[in-house]
Amino acid sequence: MPNRLSAEPSPYLLQHADNPVDWYPWGEEALEKARREAKPILLSIGYSACHWCHVMAHDCFEDAEVAAVMNRLFVNIKVDREERPDLDQIYQSAHQLLTQRGGGWPLTVFLTPDQTPFFAGTYFPKTPRYQLPGFIDLMENIGRAWHERRGEVLAQNEAVRTALAQQQPAPGVQQALSDAPLAQAVRDLAEAFDPVWGGFSRAPKFPRPGELFFLLRQAQGGNAQARDMALVSLRRMASGGVVDQLGGGFCRYSVDEQWAIPHFEKMLYDNGPLLHLYADAWALTGEPLFADTAEGIVEWLLREMRAPEGGFYSALDADSEGHEGKFYVWTPDQVRAQLPAEEYAVAVPVYGFDLPPNFENASWNPILARPLNEVAAELGLSADAAAARLANARAKLFAARETRVRPGRDDKQLTSWNALMIGGLAHAGRVMNRPDGVDAAYAAIDFLHQNLWRDGRLLASFKHGEARLNAYLDDYAFLLDALLETMQAGYREADMGWACELADALLAHFEDREQGGFFFTSHDHEALITRPKPGYDNATPSGNGVAAYALQRLGHLLGETRYLDASARCLRLFQGQLTQQPIAYPTLLAVLDETLLPPRVILLRGPAAALREWAAALNPKLGARDVLLVLPNGLGLPAALAKPESDQPAAWICSGTACQPPVTELTAVLG
Structure with a gap:
């Protein structure tokens, strides 16, 4: 008989709907049962394209003997980490605290009925192997500990909650901002850099777009070492098997140092930033490899990941016919x-x-x-x-x-991941003159606005015509940043209006006005055991970094001090961490960079046809700190952008509060 997961829309939860485990989705029914029966919770977090999640499902959750122990000892909750990144963040941090090593998926955490974790791990086999305990033995031991040593478990809870709370950033002694963290980050990356194969670790190797974005920014400022590290890494990745050489698009990571063999799942969230990066690398060098790689991402995306409504699906599985990579x-x-x-x-x-x-x-x-x-x-x-x-x-x-038999596809559409792809499409489309990419970005923006924006608030996920789940910081921040990219690819009045609504919602529902920065969950979100305020970049950029970056840029465009001040408060909150470990915060480094030297804003005004020619000449030559808006005559514009209409194209160029007289020669803008 199907369990309670059969009513859930998540493809990952549906993969477990026929397990003999008495699974619950996260929610009050399961949590109340744990409290009422004084039973610990077995929390399992994963995602549909995760290879080791499938292995553990086959080893354990599909096995009647394992399921019987789970059902006897625990309230069993299954969570899709892509739908509930709030829960995943909290319990990945708890895993780090309890085990003193990094986590991953599947994440297996045992909680007391008040949701506090007391034991954590990742994959477990049914019987002991890979130097791991068997899952049945592990559960029996945890069950005995709960019944025989409950006082010790509950005493540990207080320490765990305190430790989780202490992970939150706190304002330190205010010091003058400087570019020292930028230089230190280049030095730190140089120490970790692999000069032969690129990247910044031994196997396994992840693309880590945040570090590469940072290095390309530094390269455009004349740092030859940063340029070399970025381009070597991008070349090696594009030449390896981590990119699909036949069908385009990147897999999540490489299991070897040469980028040859990936974990074969393809995730939407990687490919958006990587598309942006490869377009920039092509603009910097003109190398065909970079253009081919960017175009391969777009071809894969539009062929395999685009939903009929205009949004993008989440992921492709690593496995087909029960074997990883067989396709x-x-x-x-x-x-x-x-x-x-x-x-x-x-x-x-x-x-x-x-x-x-x-x-x-x-x-x-x-x-x-x-x-x-x-x-x-x-x-x-x-x-x-x-x-x-x-x-x-x-x-x-x-x-x-x-x-061949195709890998499975996770067909839910996530606001935050769509936003990352929209930003990549719009940026690459304008830099590489790919109108189809820009059109796809517009269509996805319009899909999100129509289906996931309700009464001034975002929802996080869409599937089978239904939008659901209160959106997170990443949804708002990434989407605001994506709108700034689409407006540079082609200005639409509605996009600016929505950008301002999103910025206001960020300030109203996520900002910590007292200490600065933004919580990952909104002020009216479900109360969990802690409320993270993440600043460091993971596989995706940090919500705080992107929020501060986008608010700062929108503030400069519109002369809106509320946005600039919120960005500054966020940067100040993380200043201590940025100084101590700068390379963990590459997106906030970009905020620091543009705080020290504001972005150059270029507004083009005049007849549409002439402006298109100017934009085509300018786009491949602009740097990371340039913001270009093409504003043909006849547009309705905010006061800060409403430059005089003209029969001839003209450019207004500003940096911070310093603006130059308008110029009417393209060569003057290029210079």
Whole structure:
């Protein structure tokens, strides 16, 4: 019989609806049952595309013997971390406290009935292996501890709650802001940098867009070391198997230091910022690899992740037919069967199919193993002929792959992740002159506004025509930032109006007016055991960093001191952490950078056709601290943007409160 999860819209929860476990979704029914029966809670947090979540489900949650112990000893709650990032943040922090090591998914936490965690782990097998205890033995031991040593457990609770509360940032002694954290962050990254393969860690390697955004900002300011670290990392990632060489788009991370073998799930939240980054890298260098990688992300997105309503789905699974990566990898015979000899001769060395198998010693995940021009020279081909053969080979391999059983797709549409992709699409679209990307960004903005904006408040998730869940800081902050990007790709009056509404909602519902910064949950959100105020960047940028960044930019555009002051309060709150460990806060480093030297705002006014020509010339040449708004005659504009209409294009350029006289020559703006 299906359990209570069968009524939930989350694809992850529905994956567990037929388990023999008596699962509850998070909510008052389960929490009240735990209190009434004085039973501990077994909280399991994961997401639909998570490989090890599937493994634990098969090992444990689908097993009748395991389920019987779970049902006897605990109230069992299953949470989709993508729908409830508030719960995930709290209990990942608790895992760090209780185990003194990082967490991950699946997250397995045992709570007292008042929601306080007292034991935490991640994946557990049914029987002992991988140096992990068996899940049945673990649960029996925890059950005994709860019944026989409850006083010790409850005494620990107070210490855990205190420790969680102490993780919140607190204002320190106010010091003058300086650029010292920017220089220190470059030095810290240089110490961690892998000069051979790029990135900032050994295996596993994550793309970490925040650090790369920071380095590109520094590169545009003339820092050669920052430029080298960013471009080497972006080249190596784009040449590896962490990007889908046939279908486009990035997987979540690489399990090896060479970016060759990913965990094969593809997440929307990675690909939006990476699209932005690769467009910037192309604008900085003109390298075709960067343009190809950006265009591959867009092609994948519009082909596989776009919903009919205009928003974007959340993720693709790592597994198909019960095996991770099966959809993506090849044997030599499979490749040979698809390609004529002349195309095979080019594709095999380029994609590394002539090297030892790189996936489980049996098959190949395609990488860019050798430069095409090198292979062309060996085969006596012109560059154009080799490129044509490779393009034909790629198309045939892609078409053959499309006939395979596809990985599952998580088809819920999240406001925050959509916003990250909207920002990437709009930015890449204007920098690389891809109108289809900009149009897709507009369509997604309009979808969110129509379906997830109710009575001046956002909702967090949309599926099967239903919007649900009180939105979080990230939803508001990322969407405000995305609107600033879409307005630079093409100004729409409604977008500016919505941006101001979102900014006002951020201040009204999330800001801590006394201490500064923004809580992750709104003031009227469900009360949990702690209320985080996160400032450091994870796989996604920090909500506080993006809120402060976007409010500061909107404040400069409109001359609105409320937004500028809120951004300044947030930066001051995190100043101590920014000084001590700057590279954990790359988004707040951008806020600091633009506090010390405000962004350059360029307003173009005049006839629409002429302004399009100016914008096309300007966009690839602008830097990270430039904000360009193209404002054709006839638009209704806020007072701060309402420059005089003219028969000829003109540019107004300001930085902070210092503005230049209008210029009517494009060369003067480019200079």
